[in-house]
Amino acid sequence: MKHWFKSIENxxxxxSYSLDKVIAELNFDADGLIPVIAQDEKSMKxxxxxxxxxxxxDETLRTGKMCYWSRSxxxxxxxxxxxxxxQTVKSIAADCDGDVLLAEVSQVGFACHTxxxxxxxxxxxxxxxxLIE
Amino acid sequence: MKHWFKSIENxxxxxSYSLDKVIAELNFDADGLIPVIAQDEKSMKxxxxxxxxxxxxDETLRTGKMCYWSRSxxxxxxxxxxxxxxQTVKSIAADCDGDVLLAEVSQVGFACHTxxxxxxxxxxxxxxxxLIE
Structure with missing residues (x-):
């Protein structure tokens, strides 16, 4: 599964690679999901x-707004x-084995439901x- | 499962809460694992x-050095x-529903195997x- 990411690591x-190719090679898990970390583009939090x-x-990339999958x-x-x-997308990156995404976002209001x-x-x-906040 | 974290969110x-209590309430997944994000304490990357x-x-908290679980x-x-x-641990935080950890670390050398x-x-x-690096 992870051979393509291995093949380009050096x-x-x-x-550059085609976005379609990279997305096709991403390692979604058994439930068809991939973890995503959202980081504030300014504070880096x-x-x-x-x-x-x-x-x-696909929707996130098309609209420029973060669209997750709710497991619940x-x-x-x-x-x-x-x-x-x-959250407006500023950049997205994949990790070395293509099984995690990192998004830098511009957050309106609060990221947390609390x-x-x-x-x-x-x-x-x-x-x-x-509790620090 | 997540009632305790819900109960303290306001x-x-x-x-403050006892560390033992929080760890006992963490939501490890069906494989007994919890995702961990490692962030550089200085660059915030x-x-x-x-x-x-x-x-x-437990080992990470005891030694102050990051110790993961290798799924492979x-x-x-x-x-x-x-x-x-x-990676030397600078701080660890849990998220609002206790199913993800964030560690600020001081990294020696390279985080990535590449x-x-x-x-x-x-x-x-x-x-x-x-490829940006």
């Missing part, structure tokens, strides 16, 4: 982690469609975990 | 994405144990994907 910086199906990735609702999750807290900027607000410190 | 910033078991998380080898993956490219700083070196841009 290519030099600046080498990691905002959230979610999943995309092929369909939601088993449907497209157009981020911000009810809350208004949408109205915090980032979902990662539970900080481990020594023998405690503290 | 607590105020600064509230997302370096890699991997998985931890309860055992590897089905064993503990002490990052850098053969390459020397280890000797690139980050695994996310395949940048999507219009109809192409380009």
């Amino acid at each position: 290519d030099v910086a600046g080498t 990691v905002l959230m982690f979610a999943w995309m199906s092929k369909e939601s990735l 609702r088993q449907g497209l999750w157009r981020k911000g469609s009810s809350s208004g807290h949408s 109205r915090r900027h980032s979902c990662f607000y539970l900080r481990f410190w020594e023998d405690k975990v503290t | 607590d105020v910033a600064g509230t 997302v370096l890699m994405f991997a998985w931890m078991s309860k055992e590897s998380l 080898r089905q064993g503990l993956w002490r990052k850098g144990s053969s390459s020397g490219h280890s 000797r690139r700083h980050s695994c996310f070196y395949l940048r999507f841009w219009e109809d192409k994907v380009t």
Whole structure:
């Protein structure tokens, strides 16, 4: 499955491939999903982690707005469609074995459903975990 | 499964919980694993994405060095144990539903097995994907 990504890993910086080819080689899991990390393009904070199906990735690339796959609702999750807290895509990258995506986004409002900027607000410190936001 | 994280989401910033309690409530998946995002503490670049078991998380917290779970080898993956490219933990955070971890690390050498700083070196841009590192 991961042979194509292996085959290009020694290519030099600046080498390009067709987007269609890379998407066709991405390693979606047994449920047809790929993990996605969303990072704020300005603060560089990691905002959230979610999943995309092929369909939601296609929509994201077509519209420039992050569209995830909701595993609980088993449907497209157009981020911000009810809350208004949408994410505009600034860039997307795939990792070395093509099984994770990283999106830099411009976030309107809050990434987290709790109205915090980032979902990662539970900080481990020594023998405690503290709400940092 | 996620009731505990739900129950604390309206607590105020600064509230603390016992680390043991939070770890006991983390939502490891059906394989006993939790996704982990590693971010460089200085550059804020997302370096890699991997998985931890309860055992590897315990070791990471005990030693202060990132220890993942290798799904391909089905064993503990002490990052850098053969390459020397280890990661010292600066902080760890859990997300709002306790099913993802984010680690800020100090990276020795390269995070990626391809000797690139980050695994996310395949940048999507219009109809192409380009090696950016």
